[in-house]
Amino acid sequence: MENDNQLPAFIYTYACREDELSLCQLETRSFFGKQAQANILKSTIQIEPDRSPFIKERIEVLYHGDSLPHILEQVSHIQMFEATFKVIFVKINDLEPADKIEYDERRAIEREIGMHIEGEADIHKPDHVFGIIALGGRWYFGNYMRNKAVWLHHMKKPRNYSIALSTRVARAAANIAVPDPLGVKAIDPCCGIGTVLVEALSMGIDIVGRDINPFIARGARENIAHFGFEGNVTLGDISDITASYDVAIIDMPYNLFSTTTPEEQFSILQHARRIASKVIVITIESIDEMIANAGLTIADRGVAKKGLFSRQILVCT
Structure with a gap:
């Protein structure tokens, strides 16, 4: 994995059928020069999610840390002013099965992060969406973008x-x-x-x-x-x-x-x-x-x- 200090960094999640896996991997190698592991990939290369039929989401990393408390400390510096926001816990990650975070805990983490951001949360029609994701034993937080499947x-x-x-x-x-x-x-x-x-x-x-x-x-x-x-x-x-x-x-x-x-x-x-x-x-x-x-x-x-x-x-x- 790249050094975390190599910012801007982008984290991509993938979703494809088994019969599309070979094509997905070829496209990923073409974009990034490497393949995604466990349907997740981190790169300094910026690709719009809508370009790929396989990229599901992208996080533009703003903060990273060894633990969620470290993330909470950093997001407290965000000021949304008049803009509303929403936090999404990205379900695709590389956590071990024993460490998987279930639905209720994911929602609780979203709420806790939201409480540390200075601004008004809106889960239905936010002006801005943030994402939180686990990868490689670390946590990453940043601007979230979902593929619109154009x-x-x-x-x-x-x-x-x-x-x-x-x-x-x-x-x-x-x-x-x-x-x-x-x-x-x-x-x-x-x-x-x-x-x-x-x-x-x-x-x-x-x-x-x-x-x-x-x-x-x-x-x-x-x-x-x-x-x-x-x-x-x-x-x-x-x-x-x-x-x-x-x-x-x-x-x-x-x-x-x-x-x-x-x-x-x-x-x-x-x-x-x-x-x-x-x-x-x-x-x-x-x-x-x-x-x-x-x-x-x-x-x-x-x-x-x-x-x-x-x-x-x-x-x-």
Whole structure:
């Protein structure tokens, strides 16, 4: 764990299904360079919780201490003035089973902390929310932010089809491709109806789309406009792209659902390598050898499962 004096520090909690764990861990490594332990992670890197389909909460650490009395002593310096507040005991922590704090005690701790803060508490509609969490034998207190799950709204697209990525997988893929959007140019050259584009654009990622099918490309533009985003989707083959990008996201056309041949898939990978220095490949088939032959190296990988169906997400350089 990082030194507690490395502030600002942020503590993130996670929630994911078992079949999403591999994808969650890949996204976490992309954001932070490490994985969460016991669904909790501390880092000096600031990520908005809404970006991830797996981050549940974030605490921006203001105070830390070896014991709750130490926290109480520190929070007494907070003055809320006219603003109301609420304190939340974060349920996800790394306490041993014998040390778990049950519901009534969690509420009592919230009340006690609240009594030490100079201001008016409001549990229903507070102006500000604080969080208290146990991690690594210490207590951390700070500004609390909960994930609003904005990607759920993107499920209601005007254009859709059954084989498109889920919004959760698409959002994670965009994060894996572009963990820090600052100065990064991205492309989805086989964008389909724009599921990845919508998620990426909603997070402020500079991304353009392209598809060889005019009907599908039109659907992607309609989906992007439906959510109020501005994004450029051009018509054409990846082989015609002459611009260069920092990263390309390739949701490979599947033999199961399309007439794309292995030769055409290989050509897509070769051109992806040509136009981008980093390539995220999403595939339902094992294509490690094809990727290597295209001159790409797999640097990391994850799996997204849904029942018996699974997709590999490959980070290639």
